[in-house]
Amino acid sequence: MKVLISGASVAGPVLAHWLHRYGFEPTIVERTPALRHGLGGHAVDLFSSAAEVTRRMGCWDAIDAARTRLDSLTIERFGKRPVQVDLGRMYAGLSSSHVEILRGELTRILYGTTRDSTEYLFGDSIATMSDDGTGVDVTFDSGTERRFDLVVGADGLHSNVRRLAFGPEGPLHRPLGGYLAVFSMPDLFGLGNRTLAHLSVGKLVGIYGVRQTGLTRAGFLFRAPELQYDYRDKNEQKALLAKEFGDYGWKVPQLLQHLDAAEDFYFDSISQITLDSWYRGRIGLVGDAGYCPGPAVGGGTSLAVVSAYVLAGELAAARSDLQSGLRNYERIIRPLADLSRRISPKVMGTIIPGGSLALRLMPHAAAVLPKLPTAVQRLIWSQNAVGKAISSVPLPDYSDLTRLPV
């Protein structure tokens, strides 16, 4: 059975790995001309259930070795003393095995794990799809035409497959009232393994060192009513960020000096995707493409890993009955995706203070939490944290399915 997957970031390669393990033939089409790896991307989290999936894939050791090793966080505010947070202890309280890794590094490792078992088509994209009930005829931007048994969109928040099969993004897109910008610059402050964050009402600026590149990543999060801008126009977005933070103070003027030169500049609203169903006929969605909980606030990476693992397992368990496989995948993952979507607005509310009380309390809560006994921390996290929620669901065991002919 031939499966076309759109997107070679996180969900795509994990899905391809497991599909191949069960006897499917996966092909991944990725829009970027080559893999964005190593240097690129923001830091993302793998919580214990996602870590367990990568362990079963045989790539956990490589992931663990590539972790960011950011171990301390200093939170600053105007006119207040800095507050220190022990990140290592905080993550230990959150999850028995947690790793923070650059998204690009994770993608590189997942690609290395799958490249011999998966056909990769870089620099191309699906132009049209036609599902006749027995297969899907696909044309690519390159002009190539091919037929697949199933097509899966693992192409992120602004998914192309979703647009082609489910319609425009607008009605499915739920903004949480925040925006996010990230870019790299030279190491201006000798950060080492430290993260610095500066908070004010409605704004958060964070900087951390990337040990693999020696560069600094800067992230800007802010609350705003819906902003009008062209999502393709990076210069317009840079100007918008400069206007929003132009008179901020702290280290921001130095950071903004590197804005114009930033080639990896990323800007987007913090938004969710809500769909009534994640598949139509022989076309399905996985990861952010189907149920993005909001970039940087919803544990989307762990959700993508766990969901891709479950999708492959359920497709294999259902043998040639693809509809049952897709239905069972959605039944298992939907409660998790819903939970993540419910918690992520609270996470956004915590990390970007909405008022002066939150601004006063948040840094102290963050500093005290890691000092509590692990059991107490886990109890607190279980009420509030997406990582805990995602890891609280036991992973199905599909080991009996290995190499079933489909």
Ligand SMILES: Cc1cc2nc3c(=O)[nH]c(=O)nc-3n(C[C@H](O)[C@H](O)[C@H](O)COP(=O)(O)OP(=O)(O)OC[C@H]3O[C@@H](n4cnc5c(N)ncnc54)[C@H](O)[C@@H]3O)c2cc1C
């Ligand atoms: C700034 C930022 C910070 C974040 N921080 C965190 C964090 O701390 N913790 C966390 O867990 N998550 C975080 N996330 C979210 C996390 O990155 C995503 O949830 C995760 O990467 C989702 O994986 P995915 O494979 O579903 O989609 P994506 O990682 O978005 O990958 C989609 C892939 O599809 C490709 N693609 C897009 N369009 C096409 C097309 N037309 N044809 C072919 N390919 C296409 C893209 O190039 C990309 O490779 C953050 C996100 C951002 C933007």
